[in-house]
Amino acid sequence: MDSVVATGISKVFRLHENRPDSMKERIVHLGRNKKRDFQALQPMDLTISGGQTLGILGHNGSGKSTLLKVISGILRPTTGQVQLRGRIASLLELGAGFHPELTGRENVYINAAFLGISRKEIERRFDAIVDFAELSTFIDEPVKHYSSGMYVRLGFAVAINLDPDILLVDEVLAVGDEVFQQKCLDRVRQFQQEGRTIVVVTHAADVVRQVCQRAIVLDHGALIADSTPSDAIRVFREHLHGNLVDVGVDDTGSPLRIPKVAVHGGPSGDSKVLRPGDPLQLEVSFVATQTVEQPVLTVSIVSLSGQTVYEIDFDLIAQGVGPLSGEGTVRVPFTSVPLLDGRYSVTARISDRHDAGLSAMRMTRDGFSIDNPGVAHGVVALDVGGLSRT
Amino acid sequence: MTTTGGPSAELRIISARRSIPNHLREIWAFRELLGSLIRKELKVRYKNSALGFVWSMVQPVFLLVIYGVAFSILGQGFRDFPVWLMSGLVVWTLVNTTLVTSVQAITINATLVGKVNFPRAVLPLATLGSALVHFCLQFTTFFGVLLIARHHVDVAYLWLLPLAIIALSLFLAALVLVLSIFNVFARDTQHLLELALIAFFWALPIIYEYQRVTKWLTARHIPTWLPLLNPITSIIITFQRALYGSASVGTRLLLPDTSAWWYLRNIGIIAGVSLVLLALALRFFDRNEGNLAEMI
Numbered sequence: 086m087d088s089v090v091a092t093g094i095s096k097v098f099r100l101h102e103n104r105p106d107s108m109k110e111r112i113v114h115l116g117r118n119k120k121r122d123f124q125a126l127q128p129m130d131l132t133i134s135g136g137q138t139l140g141i142l143g144h145n146g147s148g149k150s151t152l153l154k155v156i157s158g159i160l161r162p163t164t165g166q167v168q169l170r171g172r173i174a175s176l177l178e179l180g181a182g183f184h185p186e187l188t189g190r191e192n193v194y195i196n197a198a199f200l201g202i203s204r205k206e207i208e209r210r211f212d213a214i215v216d217f218a219e220l221s222t223f224i225d226e227p228v229k230h231y232s233s234g235m236y237v238r239l240g241f242a243v244a245i246n247l248d249p250d251i252l253l254v255d256e257v258l259a260v261g262d263e264v265f266q267q268k269c270l271d272r273v274r275q276f277q278q279e280g281r282t283i284v285v286v287t288h289a290a291d292v293v294r295q296v297c298q299r300a301i302v303l304d305h306g307a308l309i310a311d312s313t314p315s316d317a318i319r320v321f322r323e324h325l326h327g328n329l330v331d332v333g334v335d336d337t338g339s340p341l342r343i344p345k346v347a348v349h350g351g352p353s354g355d356s357k358v359l360r361p362g363d364p365l366q367l368e369v370s371f372v373a374t375q376t377v378e379q380p381v382l383t384v385s386i387v388s389l390s391g392q393t394v395y396e397i398d399f400d401l402i403a404q405g406v407g408p409l410s411g412e413g414t415v416r417v418p419f420t421s422v423p424l425l426d427g428r429y430s431v432t433a434r435i436s437d438r439h440d441a442g443l444s445a446m447r448m449t450r451d452g453f454s455i456d457n458p459g460v461a462h463g464v465v466a467l468d469v470g471g472l473s474r475t
Numbered sequence: 476m477t478t479t480g481g482p483s484a485e486l487r488i489i490s491a492r493r494s495i496p497n498h499l500r501e502i503w504a505f506r507e508l509l510g511s512l513i514r515k516e517l518k519v520r521y522k523n524s525a526l527g528f529v530w531s532m533v534q535p536v537f538l539l540v541i542y543g544v545a546f547s548i549l550g551q552g553f554r555d556f557p558v559w560l561m562s563g564l565v566v567w568t569l570v571n572t573t574l575v576t577s578v579q580a581i582t583i584n585a586t587l588v589g590k591v592n593f594p595r596a597v598l599p600l601a602t603l604g605s606a607l608v609h610f611c612l613q614f615t616t617f618f619g620v621l622l623i624a625r626h627h628v629d630v631a632y633l634w635l636l637p638l639a640i641i642a643l644s645l646f647l648a649a650l651v652l653v654l655s656i657f658n659v660f661a662r663d664t665q666h667l668l669e670l671a672l673i674a675f676f677w678a679l680p681i682i683y684e685y686q687r688v689t690k691w692l693t694a695r696h697i698p699t700w701l702p703l704l705n706p707i708t709s710i711i712i713t714f715q716r717a718l719y720g721s722a723s724v725g726t727r728l729l730l731p732d733t734s735a736w737w738y739l740r741n742i743g744i745i746a747g748v749s750l751v752l753l754a755l756a757l758r759f760f761d762r763n764e765g766n767l768a769e770m771i
Contacts, residue, residue, distance in 0.1 A: 098769055154768060158489045158592035161765025166490035173592075182587040184515060186522050195515055198508035199591050 086170060088251050088282035089133040089156055093165030096126040096151055096306075125151045127307040128164065135170075135250075136280040140293035140314060142321045143303035150255060152303065153286050157253050171250025171282075174200060176241065185229035189220055189239055192228055196243045210246050217268075218242035238265060245272055251282045270296075290318045291426050291462050315458050322358050322428070322454045340375035341409075343447040346433045350422075350453050357453045361425060361466035365453060367417040369433045371445070376410040379438035384417055386452070389428045394464065400438075409435070423466040428454040491765060495757050501594045508593060512601035513608060531609055532616040535561060539620060553724045558626055562718040563681035563711045565614050570647065570707055571672055573606040577651035578658050578665045585771045595764050596757070599651040607644065621718065632717035632735050635742065639713045642742045645749035646706050649756040656763050659770055678705065684729040685712050706749070709741040 100121045126148050133139050143149035154160040156167055157175050182199055183192045193214060197207040215224050218238040228236065245252075254273065273296060276283060285297060293300050293314050300317035302310040302324070310320040347368040350359045354366060367384065385396035399417070401407065406415060431452035436444035457466070493501075502509075521527040542557035552559070580599040581588060588595060621628055658664040680688060685708070689699040702708050712730055716722060716738060722730040731737065 098766070155489070158487070159588075159590065159768045161489055161491055163491055166488055169487040169489065175591075181590040182584070184519060186519050187515065191515070191518070195508075195511045198505070198511040199587065199593050201505055201508070201593065203507055204511075 086135050087132050087168075088135045088137075088170055089131070089284075090168040091129070091131040091156065091162075091165065092168075093128050093130065094126065094155055094162040094167060095124070095128040095164045096148075096155055096160060097163045098123045098125050125306050126155065126162075127305075129308045131156075131301070131308070131311075133282055133284065135282055136277075137299060138277055138283040138285065138297045140297035140300035140317070141284065141286045141303065142290070142293060142300055142317055144324075146305075147303040148306035149286050149303050151306075153253055153255055153284065156284065169251065172201075172248065173251040173253065174244045174247050174249030175253035176244050176255065181240070183228050183236065183240070186227055188227055189215075189224040189231070193224075193239070193243055196240070197247065200244075200247060202247055207247075210248075214239075214242045214246045217246060234265075241269060245269075245276075249281065251284070252276055253284045253286075255286045290321065290456075293318060294426070294457070295462070315456070319358055319456050322456055339445065340373065341377060341435060341443055341445040342372045343369060343433055343435060343445045344372060345370040346431055346447050346449045348431060348449065348453050357451070358456050359422060359453055361455055361457050361459070362421050362423050365419040365422045367419075367431060367433070369415045369417065369435070369447075370413070371409055371415065371435060372412050373409045375443065376408055377435065377437045377443060378408050378440075380406070380409045381436050381438055382415060382417070383432075383434040383436070385432045387430050387432065388464075389430075392464075394424065394429065422453075422455070423468075424455045425461060425463050425466050426455055426457045427464075428452070493761060495754055495761075498594070498596070498757050498761055502596050502600070505594055505597050509597050509601050509604060512597065513604040516601065516605040517608060528612060531612040535565065535613045535617040536620055538564070539617070553727065553729075555626065555719065558621065559684075559715060559719045559729070560681065561617055562715045563679065565610065565617055566643070566707070566711050566714050567676065567679065567681055568613065569606055569610040569643070571676075572609065573603050573647050573651060574654065574668060574672065575665075576606065577602040578654045578668050580651070580655045581767065582655075582658050582662065582771065588771055589768045595767060596652060596760055599655040600648060603644065603647055603651050607640075610640075618718075627720040629717050629720045632713070632738065635713050635735060635738050636717055638739070638742050638746075639710045642746040642749060643707070643710045645746060645753055649749060649752035652753075652756040652760045656760060656767075659763075659767060675707075679707055679711055680715075681711060685715075686728045686730060689731070703741060706745040709738075709745055713738045713742065 100123045131152075141149045141152060151160065153175075155162050156169075157173055158167070158169075182196055184195070187195070190211075193211065194204060194207055198204070215221050218235070218241070220235060220239060220242075223231065223235065228239070231239070252273070273283065277296070283296075285292065287293060297314050300310075300312070300314045301308055302317050302321045304324050309324070310317045345368075347370070348357055348365065349368065350356050350365040351363050354364075359365060369382065369384075380401040382399040382401055383396065384399070386394045388394055401409070401415070409415075429452045430448060430450045432446065432448040434444065434446040461467075517528065521530065524530065526533070539557050539561055542560055546552050546556045577599040580602050581595060584598055588598075618628075654664060654668065680702070685702070688702050692699050692701060716730050719729070722728065722732045
């Protein structure tokens with residue numbers, strides 16, 4: 086049976102240019118206050134069957150949180166309707182609505198009431214909640230004395246112990262310490278095994294690959310992909326590339342420039358989204374108005390988190406490229422890039438071994454990304470053979 | 476899948492608009508939340524105070540004593556003037572606290588509204604609820620003092636009071652739904668309201684008596700039912716008629732010298748009009764509810 090059936094849902098926000106917050110502004114701007122409609126969600130249909138774990142991918146502003154809010158009823162769709170079967174709990178609301186003056190116990194009851202749970206039911210689950218939140222000694226303290234971690238733990242414990250049929254998760258697995266995070270992830274897995282429906286909103290592709298059976302991608306409020314996690318992640322990556330701007334240094338007028346670093350990846354050499362182990366060719370264009378006698382080309386590959394995955398200096402004389410003058414391109418072929426999921430920037434720097442003043446650099450933030458179809462995660466794609474037992 | 480009773484069993488539909496019965500049904504489904512919020516508000520108000528809700532009960536007694544002393548020195552008003560004053564003031568306090576707290580009911584809970592789905596109407600209605608609880612405490616104390624002091628209460632009108640409060644609650648419910656939304660649009664609503672309430676207080680026959688107004692109107696050939704257009708006025712004079720216990724002091728007429736039926740008719744009209752207003756208010760609330768999470 087389907088848990089969520091959304092038909093023709095869309096969401097339009099009315100934006101006020103310099104939105105008047107006070108009546109004075111409202112009166113002052115009366116008549117010439119520009120209103121603009123913003124289509125946060127394009128009309129779409131979405132059906133989530135019971136027991137399915139769906140990932141919603143999209144970059145910031147793509148409408149993924151709006152979609153989640155429409156599904157949960159926090160926002161109502163401008164057109165269309167959402168049919169929900171079963172109790173819905175969302176991990177958007179961790180600790181929202183806790184009153185600082187009231188004790189943990191009192192807040193649990195109120196929090197549950199906001200989720201539409203009866204007092205009787207919450208009494209039955211109270212001990213489980215306190216256990217899960219690891220707050221037994223503090224439960225009768227006012228929550229204003231809680232640390233932020235305790236706050237979130239209690240909120241999570243309430244949401245997850247209320248026996249929801251549909252669980253909505255919005256980037257919240259990044260809260261609390263690692264042990265608690267693991268506990269939350271375990272609980273999400275347990276929910277899956279129990280056949281509950283889960284909707285995860287994230288821009289972390291590997292979370293989607295790890296927990297989801299299906300994923301959709303949103304871009305500018307439109308549904309652009311609805312398929313398996315792997316395919317959806319590929320679409321998501323490709324769109325990200327389209328949206329990123331090439332960042333370089335302003336080096337106009339300098340005797341040595343790198344106007345462009347082109348990335349050609351994959352077996353066909355025309356993709357920026359690679360599988361682990363695919364070949365990759367970099368083409369570093371240069372413009373040298375002054376001859377670089379002893380050129381050194383440095384190439385570094387840096388992950389999104391800033392970790393340098395690979396860096397190498399090529400002595401272009403020793404490599405047989407020779408001194409650089411005029412315009413040209415230096416090609417750097419990597420026969421294999423054994424990396425796992427992630428997005429990587431490519432930086433190329435050319436300098437003269439004997440003339441420190443002569444150098445140029447370009448960083449291509451929009452380098453390439455790896456889309457790993459396998460189950461492994463981490464940084465490096467190690468080759469592994471078949472297992473055996475003795 | 477684990478099945479549980481209550482809301483989990485049913486199919487819920489979320490769309491841009493819903494009918495008034497559906498809206499009411501949803502609010503009803505969250506009645507426990509309404510109760511919790513009322514309890515919470517009272518709990519928070521008296522947190523860390525030794526006497527707790529007794530403070531609510533002390534206030535009317537204290538006011539009675541102060542007014543008694545003040546007016547006996549000033550020599551103003553008429554016989555048992557503090558009782559007259561209090562009869563109007565208990566109603567006024569209810570109106571005043573309800574409106575002042577409810578106007579912020581949604582804006583103050585911005586994080587909740589942005590993150591949790593529940594019928595938002597519960598928030599302003601809960602402030603009305605806690606003001607009503609507060610009113611009950613104050614009224615009971617006030618009434619107790621009247622009995623102890625052997626003040627003559629007019630039993631023939633006393634039965635009107637619960638009806639009057641029901642009618643007033645309907646009227647206030649409509650008001651709080653609209654005001655709480657207005658304040659999301661423009662935060663000035665709460666400041667404007669404060670000023671409006673000060674003016675409104677003097678538009679009500681609390682410090683002065685109702686007959687003074689009618690006399691003034693008759694002298695100018697203006698219809699005397701005009702002040703009754705203000706529903707709060709009708710509620711207040713009902714309380715005064717019952718609790719002060721008579722329509723006149725000596726030969727001086729304070730209130731219309733009419734039977735309970737006249738009062739009942741007024742209350743009935745208010746209840747009827749308020750029901751219509753409430754329906755409109757629910758509709759207005761519903762039309763705006765779906766965007767609150769974004770506007771707040």
